[in-house]
Amino acid sequence: MQLTMIGTGYVGLVSGVCFSDFGHDVICVDKLPGKIEALENGIVPIFEPGLEDLMARNVAAGRLGFTLDFADAVAKADAVFIGVGTPTRRGDGHADLTYVYEAAREIARAMDGYTVVVTKSTVPVGTNRRIEEIIREENPEADFDVASNPEFLREGAAIEDFMRPDRVVVGVESDKARDVMAKIYRPLALREAPIVYTDLESAEMIKYAANAFLATKITFINEIAALCEKVGADVKSVSKGMGMDNRIGSKFLNAGPGYGGSCFPKDTKALARIGQEYASPMEIVESVIDINEATKRRMIDKIMELCDDSVNGKKITVLGVTFKPNTDDMRDSPSLTIVPALVGAGANVHVVDPQGYKEGKDLLPGVTWEDDAYGAIENAEAVILMTEWNEFRALDLDRMVSIMKTPKMADLRNVYDPAEAAKAGLTYVSVGR
Secondary structure (H helix, E strand, O other), rough: OOOEEEEOHHHHHHHHHHHOOOEEEEEEEEEOHHHHHHOOOOOOOOOOOOOHHHHHHHHHHOEEEEEOHHHHHHHHEEEEEEEEOOOOOOOOOOOOHHHHHHHHHHHHOOOOOOOOEEOOOOOOOOOOHHHHHHHHHHHOOOEEEEOOOOOOOOOOOHHHHOOOOOOOOEEOOOHHHHHHHHHHHHHHOOOOEEEEEEOOOHHHHHHHHHHHHHHHHHHHHHHHHHHHHHOOOHHHHHHHHOOOOOOOOOOOOOOOOOOOOHHHHHHHHHHHHHHHOOOOOHHHHHHHHHHHHHHHHHHHHHHHHHOOOOOOEEEEEEEEOOOOOOOOOOOOOOOOHHHHHHHHHHOEEEEEEOOOHHHHHHHOOOOOOEEEHHHHOOOOEEEEOOOOHHHHOOOOOHHHHHHHHOOEEEEEOOOOOOHHHHOOOEEEOOOOO
């Protein structure tokens, strides 16, 4: 198949590279000359384990290319995927569909022969119907179908998720479009990956409902963690006991400083907004959004209490600021709430993160960036473990205590055992324990 991917952000680039690894001929389109030039030189603009090597292999095989020529790439395609951003719109929480609709108009003008226009971006219910209307308005003679094919990629494990998915969701309304999508995903069908064919609206809703449910699991366990601290229970034991129930499952039951990233904050807000528009309030989702913000603020209180209610003039070392390990993504990371609060309270904040500097240097003004954890910890009056990168999972606690000014640690990811921390001489707090 000849496939064209519009957009070379996280969704577009990962999807395009993986489709090429299936054996399809893929061309990725973007409007930013610098981005295309970098990709042509083998430079990946995002951090995703394994992506650079996979991209290089498929470029070398002649199956993957990058271009600024939108019209030529679309004219050659059997299917055109829209993989552009849908950020939260300022003011109302709705997904901003400006880039999606702009792509649809340009696709309409460039089409040549039957084409399936596939929305890979996360979009509100009804968007694919509107894409179809836009294309017909721009090009009444166009021969096409619209399909909804939401992505379910975890940052840091995106390639594995694409190649071995729990399921592939495809919203289509014609046999012809279904056949094209079946050919595109044939390599996964041969591996017996479940492929769910449904209508456009259901495919759109599946994506939002799935992300909102996962965000709810995270928020639920964070509320349980707060209660555990009051009653003397251990949230790690609670999570383990809950997760062993097959009806619940163990994933997304790790207490922490709240969810962040490119999907959960944006998609919960968008789903809440959709509910408001259709007079069917998403009250659980709205509560999840509020509680997640409160969870971040509770972490600030926890840190302040650890530091005797004042961080003014104190060196505070923060380990990890990306919203999760194995990504450089800072979008809606809890660190963007917690770190500025510490800086604002007068702390001398030192930050260590293997991939966070690229985005964090602009998002976290007033902090000092360091490369080495122990160097950053030296003379610190408190260490805050914010993101559980592997580098921070096996710190020598005795060494930490020996080089800190005051040996205090707030472990917001429950990485360490409280008894071991106490044995090393740390004044130690965690979440829900």
